[in-house]
Amino acid sequence: MTISTIERQILDHIDDAQLIQWVQELTRIPSVWRPQTGAGEEAAARWVAARCREMGLETHFEEVQPGRPNVIALHHGRNNGPTLMFEGHTDVVTEGDPAQWTDPPFAAVIRNGRIYGRGANDMKAGLVCALIATKAIVESNVRLNGNILIGAVCDEEGQMIGIKDFVRRGWADSVDAAIICEPEENHLCIAQKGVMWMRVRIEGVMAHGAMPLTGVNSAYPMARLLTLVHSLEEREIARFGCHEFLGQPSITPTILRSPHVGEPQNNVMPSATETILDFRLIPGQDAAWLAQQVQIMAAAACAADERLCFQAEVLEVRHPTHTGRTEPLVMELA
Known part of the structure; x- marks a missing residue:
């Protein structure tokens, strides 16, 4: 691919040493959401906001919940052109047992050309790449025929309250295209599975x-x-097969509690048993229909005794997405 003069002008302002330093700095800021203590993404978000302000971006720091802010930063181009968004999240998954780590989980140690730390890959590095790319554009003095918007949101690993708040406040209305800076082994990812979570509780005596x-x-x-759910999964796989990019759909019982509250005892029969079902959806599947099937199957599972009853609740639905191969941004990046 031939690199234009403008592209070269911007690339010449990419500072690899600063990129590595910033990834280490951001990784060293723990941003696991810990409801018990209230610790979350705030410190990491403040670091991102400070970098945005340093490069002269119009920077907004918006609290979604206490200690859980979004950072939105804008680099304005000219001619009132389209807006390209770089999107990332500041939260990371739990580090688990620190004793199981070779190095402390937030040390951001460099070894054999890699940075080791919780969140370095998912996705502090991607977020820093968005910052460094925007910084290079600013420092190159190239005037874009459009705008850059950086969205560093909270709670991607949970209920996605950050991106929902971003949309609710109207920020998404101005976005014409977006690059989600998640790690995808340097490949373009143009499709994403959807998810539906259901809670099913069966009550006995x-x-x-x-x-x-x-x-x-x-x-x-x-x-x-659960046996019926497994058969539903097999039927869905037979119906929809293997998606070109996403593979097969799935239904996974992820949590099973019996009893659903209180402490279990070896000599006590539980009054209620609860499960969480994790549906991973590919294009074409119908989340509402699947939820209805679970209702029908739960009723069948309880039919043997009139004292049994159940509750089935959809907790959240996120639909699968697909971006066409011929979309301008895909064609430009491919």
Whole structure:
């Protein structure tokens, strides 16, 4: 691919040493959301906002929930042209047991050409790349025929309250195209699975293990339900096959609680059993229809005893997405 004079002018302002330094700095700021202590993304977001202000961007610091802000920064071009968004998130998943790490999880140690730290890959590095790219554009004095918008949002690893707030406040209305700076092994990712989470609770009657006939065990109908859910997954795979980019759809029971509240005991039959179902959707699947099927299957699983009842609730739906191969941004980056 031939690089234009303007592109070369911008690329000449990419500072690799600063990029590495910034990735280390941002990785060293823990930004795991910890509800028990209230610790979250604020320190990381303030670091991002400071870098944006240093390069002269119009910077907005918007609190979504206490300690959980979004940072939105704008570099204005000329001619009132289109807006390209660089999107990333400041939160990272839990580091787990620090004793299992070779180095401290937030040390951002460089070894064998890699930076090791929780969130270095997902996605402090991608966020820093967006900052460095924008900084190079600013310092090159190239006047774009459009705008750059950086969105560093909170809570991508949870309920996505950050990007929802970004949309609710109207920021997305001005965005014509977006590059999501997630790690994809340097490949363009033009499709994304959707997700639906459901909670299903089956209620029976608690009893002592020595007198099980005085109660109704909720574990058995839950076992029947999960068997039916597995068969639904197999039917969906047979219907939709393997997507070119996303592979097969799936339905995964991720949490199973019995009893659903309180402490389990070896000699007590649970009064209720609860599961969370994680649906990963590919284009063409119908989330509402799938939720209806779970309702039908839960009713069937409880049909053996009139004392059994169930509750099935959709917690969240995020639909699958696909960007066409011939979209201008895809063609330009391919």
